[in-house]
Amino acid sequence: MASVSAPAYPAGMAAEGYARTDDEIRQVLDLARAGLHRYGYGKQLHPEDLARPWAQAGTWKDNAWLSGVRDLLEWVLGERTDGPLSGHEPGHRATLDDLDEDLADIDDAMDQGKYTPPDPGWPPPQAVEAMNHTLAWLQGEYPIPPVCPEGEGAYGCSHKGYFGGEGVPAAIPR
Numbered sequence: 324m325a326s327v328s329a330p331a332y333p334a335g336m337a338a339e340g341y342a343r344t345d346d347e348i349r350q351v352l353d354l355a356r357a358g359l360h361r362y363g364y365g366k367q368l369h370p371e372d373l374a375r376p377w378a379q380a381g382t383w384k385d386n387a388w389l390s391g392v393r394d395l396l397e398w399v400l401g402e403r404t405d406g407p408l409s410g411h412e413p414g415h416r417a418t419l420d421d422l423d424e425d426l427a428d429i430d431d432a433m434d435q436g437k438y439t440p441p442d443p444g445w446p447p448p449q450a451v452e453a454m455n456h457t458l459a460w461l462q463g464e465y466p467i468p469p470v471c472p473e474g475e476g477a478y479g480c481s482h483k484g485y486f487g488g489e490g491v492p493a494a495i496p497r
């Protein structure tokens with residue numbers, strides 16, 4: 324490392340291109356982890372539940388949402404090397420371009436279980452919806468973080484207006 328006195332870029336605004344600082348990103352990651360801990364589903368979801376992701380309880384769907392936030396933000400912060408949807412490994416901290424590459428099939432992955440069976444290689448569709456929301460937040464195109472201040476996602480939050488009042492944001496700009 325050539326210089327340790329001053330970072331080349333403000334935190335979070337480095338070459339990765341995120342509109343949020345690392346501190347902001349970490350706060351949301353911590354909220355997602357707290358929510359996952361509260362739900363208590365653990366790491367493994369039952370295959371028979373994953374095969375019918377839209378028939379599950381609200382807590383299951385919210386758990387899936389929060390896991391999507393966690394997995395994407397861990398990659399963004401460099402805590403994991405592979406992207407959460409396609410397994411893209413850039414060999415450096417993921418940039419917004421890397422997120423676009425990893426999430427190239429995001430529309431199909433969000434629709435799993437609606438018109439086609441879920442893909443066992445993909446996270447649950449609600450997790451992918453959360454990645455879509457999280458991406459738009461990281462890009463600065465959507466102002467609301469993907470986890471509410473009490474660690475709830477779009478399927479579990481009852482804060483009026485936080486997620487637009489209808490659960491999943493209907494149209495997130497990409």
Ligand SMILES: [Zn+2]
Nearest residue numbers: 471475480482
């Ligand atoms: Zn809430």
